[in-house]
Amino acid sequence: MTVKTLKDLFIHDLSDVYSAEKQLSRALPKMARAAQNAELAAAFETHLEETRGQIERIDRIVELCEIRLKRIKCSAMEGLVEEAQDAISEGEKSAVRDAALIGCAQKVEHYEIASYGTLATFAKHLGFTEAAKLLKETLEEEKATDKKLSVFAESAINLEAEAAG
Template identity: 65%
Template sequence: MQIKTLEELFKHLLSDTYSAEKQLIRALPKLARAAHDPSLEEAFRSHLEETRGQIERIDAVVESIEGLKLARIKCVAMEGLVEEGAEIIESINEGPVRDAGLIAAAQKVEHYEIAAYGTLCTLAHQLGYSAAKQLLGETLEEEKAADSKLSTIAESTVNPDADNNSGR
């Protein structure tokens, strides 16, 4: 489908983001099981629940815009980011260094989502979709908070533990 209007672009990006969130629902339990640090494991489990709510919020966005139906597409960017997380799990033994890698992979995901939701908020505002903008803005703030939480875990425990285990 050729995108010709801002409304069509919004629909495409929202559909892509919906696919990304669905992929995360499958990936986050794997990240949680692979985490060694209890606070990191809990962060992944907590974000899984948050992600389920974000999918519901996208459903509410769709309901708030007359005539909007999501397209069935696959977010190839998220597919690649999820694969990076899987590669970390496969290539690094359990422990603080793997946890540092898992945080790096998860923060790439969060930064991607922050960009996606920021763009969607801007487009919703431009298109006059005030309810959608508010709902998408809530998710944007959750993604920023998840990124900040990962940074805190990395800086407070995981990275120092990984550095102490590096044998320097």
Template identity: 70%
Template structure:
């Protein structure tokens, strides 16, 4: 995809985060099965529901913004983050150490998403896509809340 305008960048970044959310929706059930701490398992399950809602919100954004069409692409950054989480699952015995690794992996994902949604919201505002900016802000706040929740779980873990 040739990127020449802010609108091109917005569509590129939106397409990238759409791919990222799809990848996360496939990874979260694996993370939940791999975890041992009940709070962490529940956090992964809750985030799966939120992720599905975030994908629906991205679909709403496209419907509300006729100038925007998501392109088919793969988010390579998320692919790498998911692979790192899988390496933890494959190489660390189930228990407190694996849970710590999974929390770290999940927070890397959250930080990526926070950066992506913050950038997208700013671009939407600059482009005058008011409804898109509102929807992106909603998701941004969910991602920040999930990051905080993971921090609390980590701090309470034994």
């Protein structure tokens, strides 16, 4: 896709994050199954439901803006999902693996925060007011998830991982 205008860039980046969310929706169940800590597994399941809602929100944005997404694969998310898969396959269920999974999940959240922040700004400049609101809603969800993961890691998982040796 040739990107010549801000609208082209908006469509490209929205297509990219759509791919990212789809990939994440396939990875989160694996991360939940791999977690030793039941609360962490539940947090991944909760985030899966949120991710599904974010995909639906992107579909709504496409309708509102009367655009068509491009069929692209988000290479960044592909790499982040691969890191999570490596963390899963490199050891048994343990607090250390849970700490690694949280780290992987936070890398994903930071990528999504950057993506949705950029998209919300583009939407605003393009006059896609309702789309900008929806993108900001997703941005706030991503920030909240990142914060929850930080609290969870610092209050429980990292301490358990440290105690494990």
